[in-house]
Amino acid sequence: MRKELVAASAEPMILALLARGESYGYAIIQEIGRRSQEQIQWTEGMLYPVLHRLEENRWIKARWVEGENGRKRKYYALTKAGQKELAEQHQNWLAVHDVLSGLGKADRIPI
Amino acid sequence: MYPLETRIQSWREEMSAAGIGPGPVRDELESHLRETVEELVRSGESEPKAFAMAMARLGSGAQLRSECDAAISPVKRIWRAVVFFPTNLCFAAWCALGLGAYLSLTILRLTIEIAGSYPQRVLTTSQVIVISLITLLIGWLAAYVIRASLSYLRKPSFPMARALAVSWTVTFWMFGTSAGSSVFGPASSIQPYPALWTVLFSAACFIVARFVYEHWKRHLVLAEGAQPPAPWEIHE
Known part of the structure; x- marks a missing residue:
């Protein structure tokens, strides 16, 4: 998958994932990998800057949680502004998806 | 016994040298590193190999730093270079x-x-x-x-x-x-x-x-x- 596409699609996917409940970096990468049948493999170097940017925009908020084994994890959760943003981005992606699926698969396009 | 804590300590120093000093970003990456090591050990890897694999996945300090830098504005980047x-x-x-x-x-x-x-x-x-x-x-x-x-x-x-x-x-x-x-x-x-x-x-x-x-x-x-x-x- 192209770098630009990964970068562009990361935001709505993270927002949508967090809309289902709070989560942390490691789990987000695992979950996206699992849901895409390992087709989308995010790297930490790509994920954390996006998370921090979303946090700066106040679409998500973070808190440190200490687990039972003393391990600290930074959990992210969606904010009100984040929900609005997600709705908007979701709409945009649906529009792209509709056009692409309406045009059909590449092997069916007559030359 | 594999000296995991020592290895993590030197990883922290490598991050500091690359400009990712003590702070929430490094803590978060460290938490991620530990998580990956544990997961790999659970799936049957030896601890030294798990650590090497986790390090490779995470990327070098310079790599992480440049990826972090790409996400922030140039003005902030220069300011950070001066402060760090x-x-x-x-x-x-x-x-x-x-x-x-x-x-x-x-x-x-x-x-x-x-x-x-x-x-x-x-x-x-x-x-x-x-x-x-x-x-x-x-x-x-x-x-x-x-x-x-x-x-x-x-x-x-x-x-x-x-x-x-x-x-x-x-x-x-x-x-x-x-x-x-x-x-x-x-x-x-x-x-x-x-x-x-x-x-x-x-x-x-x-x-x-x-x-x-x-x-x-x-x-x-x-x-x-x-x-x-x-x-x-x-x-x-």
């Missing part, structure tokens, strides 16, 4: 001083020459360039010494103390040609060539510092595939 590396500011100041020396000396020379109050040239162009370059060189050395001293204060150690002793001695030496003349001969033979001696002294300083560093590097125990830190990144 105060010696950058020091270095920039010395560069400006070198340039300033060049410009002001050139202006002074031209003014005097145009006024015609001096029959011969006050300073030749090559002299002006040499003086400016020396200012730059001293600046670079000063930045290095200040940075090394700061990291020594944070974490004292024998090799660092030795390197500092050498660099401070030579720095003080460089500033006084009279000190140099007492070693290299009568003042009269030194006075016409202060620039030459200064260059020689600083070159000697760099060679000695390099020698100390190479010696120290040979006794270093590194994680698999890790690069030894550069002289200015040494904290222990």
